[in-house]
Amino acid sequence: MVYEATVSAPVNIACIKYWGKRDTKLIIPTNSSLSITLSQDHLRSTTTCRADPRFERGDRLWLNGKEEVIKENGRTWVCIEELRRWRRAMEEKDKKLPELSEMPLRIASYNNFPTAAGLASSASGLAALVSSLSTLFSLPQTPSQLSLIARQGSGSACRSLFGGFVAWREGLASDGSDSMAQQVAPETHWPEMQALICVVSDQKKATSSTAGMQATVETSALFRQRLQVVPSRMDAIESAIKQKDFESFAKITMADSNTFHACCLDTTPPIFYMNDVSRSIIQLIEQLNKANGKPLAAYTFDAGPNAVIYTLDKYMPVVIKAVQRFFPPAQDLEDRLNVMPAVEKAGFPMMFDESKVVKWEKGAVKGLIHTTVGDGPRVMAREEGLLNEVGEPKVLA
Amino acid sequence: MVYEATVSAPVNIACIKYWGKRDTKLIIPTNSSLSITLSQDHLRSTTTCRADPRFERGDRLWLNGKEEVIKENGRTWVCIEELRRWRRAMEEKDKKLPELSEMPLRIASYNNFPTAAGLASSASGLAALVSSLSTLFSLPQTPSQLSLIARQGSGSACRSLFGGFVAWREGLASDGSDSMAQQVAPETHWPEMQALICVVSDQKKATSSTAGMQATVETSALFRQRLQVVPSRMDAIESAIKQKDFESFAKITMADSNTFHACCLDTTPPIFYMNDVSRSIIQLIEQLNKANGKPLAAYTFDAGPNAVIYTLDKYMPVVIKAVQRFFPPAQDLEDRLNVMPAVEKAGFPMMFDESKVVKWEKGAVKGLIHTTVGDGPRVMAREEGLLNEVGEPKVLA
Structure with a gap:
């Protein structure tokens, strides 16, 4: 049994800008923002996550075929650990579930942006990471709940969890628990x-x-x-x-x-x-x-x-x-x-x-x-996966 | 008897900027500003004013040798008429004074700025105009009082009536009567x-x-x-x-x-x-x-x-x-x-x-x-005058 998920996520470009944090650790913004999600037919980040007990211990991640260190307490690490925690809670309630939360992860991510386009990839990249991991873990959380995690990876990534027109509500709570994204209108609302x-x-x-x-x-x-x-x-x-x-x-x-x-x-x-x-x-x-x-x-x-x-x-x-x-x-x-x-x-x-x-x-x-204007994250077919048999990226940098 | 005065006035460059009027007609600013007066040895506007009863009726003005129309109720016109009003008040009190306020004026102004330097000349130009007219009219008003008039010609001109470090106080009065320039420190204060x-x-x-x-x-x-x-x-x-x-x-x-x-x-x-x-x-x-x-x-x-x-x-x-x-x-x-x-x-x-x-x-x-850093307006010798015998500019454009 292979535990793997591949998800692509879109770029978003804000109309009301996110600029300033009132909590730099939790990434709680000083103001709400609003963006439009662009079509993944043109611009997207795709991420494959695989969990396998046979992997050597420790998670590994490749971005565009180049391995990146997952720094402990770094932003990517926080996202992975938070989602793993949610998975663990599920596994504790239902002992029949495979213990994915205990398995090492291999993650490959790829941006299809034109070379040197100078387009920020952190929003789509973190959204693809969070979406693919939540798919792998079969998490019941809604996109807005997932946005709480994506936000901590890269603020504006939380808005890439939805298609169409998306608001990121700054929220009031000091722990950031209400600083999340929500869809204002779907991509079909204003096709012009x-x-x-x-x-x-x-x-x-x-x-x-x-x-x-x-x-x-x-x-x-x-x-x-x-x-x-x-x-x-x-x-x-x-x-x-x-x-x-x-x-x-x-x-x-x-x-x-x-x-x-x-x-x-x-x-x-x-x-x-x-x-x-x-x-x-x-x-x-x-x-x-x-x-x-x-x-x-x-x-x-x-x-x-x-x-x-x-x-x-x-x-x-x-x-x-x-x-x-x-x-x-x-x-x-x-x-x-x-x-x-x-x-x-x-x-x-x-x-x-x-x-x-x-x-x-x-x-x-x-x-x-x-x-x-485009849709939110798309779960891809198994054959679109970016990892090879041994859990390394199919295409290297 | 020739009634003539020639005065040069400096450029000023603001450190706290003037930007915005709360009264566009009277040129009352939305905020106070502060500038440094630059040396007239390098940059200056020089203006000669002459009053002569034999001149044809109506005032005439040349800027860098090119005649400019003095538009009724325009900014230059307002400055000339205000200073003339002050002169008239003097003449009414002292009937022995020559009636300069009744005589047509000829005014020539010249900026020595390097060609195409792109430096604003309105501040030094209006300051030179107001200073030369007040000299011609032997007005008793202080530079701060004159700055009330210069301000109406071109806002920042009021600061060019002083050398050194100069504040333009926005003032509180709705008629602009306290919106004037004053010296914060003379040019000798900080020669470095x-x-x-x-x-x-x-x-x-x-x-x-x-x-x-x-x-x-x-x-x-x-x-x-x-x-x-x-x-x-x-x-x-x-x-x-x-x-x-x-x-x-x-x-x-x-x-x-x-x-x-x-x-x-x-x-x-x-x-x-x-x-x-x-x-x-x-x-x-x-x-x-x-x-x-x-x-x-x-x-x-x-x-x-x-x-x-x-x-x-x-x-x-x-x-x-x-x-x-x-x-x-x-x-x-x-x-x-x-x-x-x-x-x-x-x-x-x-x-x-x-x-x-x-x-x-x-x-x-x-x-x-x-x-x-430089001094305020300088009264020049008669031979520095910019007008010829018949009251036209010596050097034409």
Whole structure:
């Protein structure tokens, strides 16, 4: 009997940003956040877990074929031990269950992201780990309960346990027991919503988000005001999503991205994630929105220079055309959603003022990824497993 | 008898920024601000005013040899009329005075700034206008009283009526009657303080500060928090200046520059004044300060990409050496203060990590201006006058 599970988990990109912890050990955030889960057809982390009493003692983990040390009391270790504890509780109640909690684990995880896309993989990676282990252990916990564990692995990972539109409630409890993710609307709710990821080149090494967010909490004079503003933004964007009110959704998304980066800039020493290309993408979207009379697209930036542009399917062709015009990408769009025929025919809004946007040389944007809103973690077939017979990764780095 | 006065006035660069008006007509600011007056030996606006009953009716003004229309109820017009009103009051009390208030004016103003330096000239320009007119009219008002008028021409102009370290008190009165500048310390108080202006190239046309600051007041969620923070920063920086505590001065100056630009970024649509070169200059100063164990220099940015670096004379050589190393300027430094011999000999702090700073191609910084703290408006000799015999500018554009 082989005890094994393989699960893939999606990337999520926040519209209301997570930035700051009020408990750094338990990863309890200073504010609630909200994200959209992107389709796993394009971007995903896949993780296989296997438990086997014949394995040598101690758990082992490979990321993209390269072994990573599971540091005791480290974030990955905490997630594994918490899930094992839940499994052990089940085994104690039902002595007929195989004692998986006693067996060493072998874990292989793989991100399918385009090389050097500069996309954060910790959210999808930790979500895939937690989902695959809970599947292996046949845990009865709901995704929201699992999100309590995933959160401790990597804060925003908790939101990758759901598809669609997902809120992470900061919670009130000091032990973090109510700081969990919940679905605001499923991926089927607003199928017109799409995303375009603009992968931006950068020569600087960014401040890690873990270090950056605590520096903001400790030194930014403006940060506390953001915390005052987020609750009303959360209410407003949830209502916009429920009503499929793109205009409100877009305004709140852009405002919160800007407020987040403003708090980074207000940190001592200041943290910069956006660069001149990022700023020009903002300028382009602002000009398109102005020309359109109301927002047709919303930009948002995480802890790096890449832009994620949320827009509706009907506007996506003009957005892609505009981005390709002003930021000729180094690589052609991998057109899995067959949008290029519409891009060729698309026209800019009449009032669009091209002179207000800086045109960049080819390669300032490396490439584009066009994708949709997607579902939560997917349990995969046995043959998709990433471990070979002896419990090592099939594909090595 | 010729009634004429020529006055030169200095540039000032704020450490606590002016950004936002609570009365846009009277130019009453949302917060107090504090600046350092830079030496007129390097940067100045010079203005000649002449009153002559034989001039054709109506006032005329030339800026750098090019005639500008004095718009009725415009900012320049308001300054001229207010000063004329004060003169008229004097003439009514003392009938022996020549009736200058009845005579048409001819005004020529000239900025000596290096071409395309991208330095704001409105502060020094309006200060020179107000000073030269008050000299022509022999007004008894103090510089602080004159600052009430200069403020209405261009907010920060009120601070250019003093040398040294200058505060603009926001005041409480709704008519702006207590919103005036005052000297915190004279230029002789801290002679070690110097400034290095880094003129940064930019391809974008910036948002005007007049439009930008009101957009921030109206749309930024974080802005109100800055207003909460400024009073304590004002107290702290005034005390740092009085005690010549460079470390505190530097920390507050950098923090307030960053808070100001954070509020710009938090505006809808966001306003960007700094670019990637500006950000790299910040990075350089932060690395130098870190390596030094305490701040040896402070950066500050106004509504544009140029950096102004405040430092003490003993640190200036290493600052210039570092800027020239990482941002080789297109033009050589005009070395009026004879600092280059010390620059050649200067060494970086032991712990300075060059790998943390981006090195730019030649010309990313166009040029450097090395200057000192300076005095307030200077009344010039008759032969320095900018108007010819018939009341037109001697040098045309």
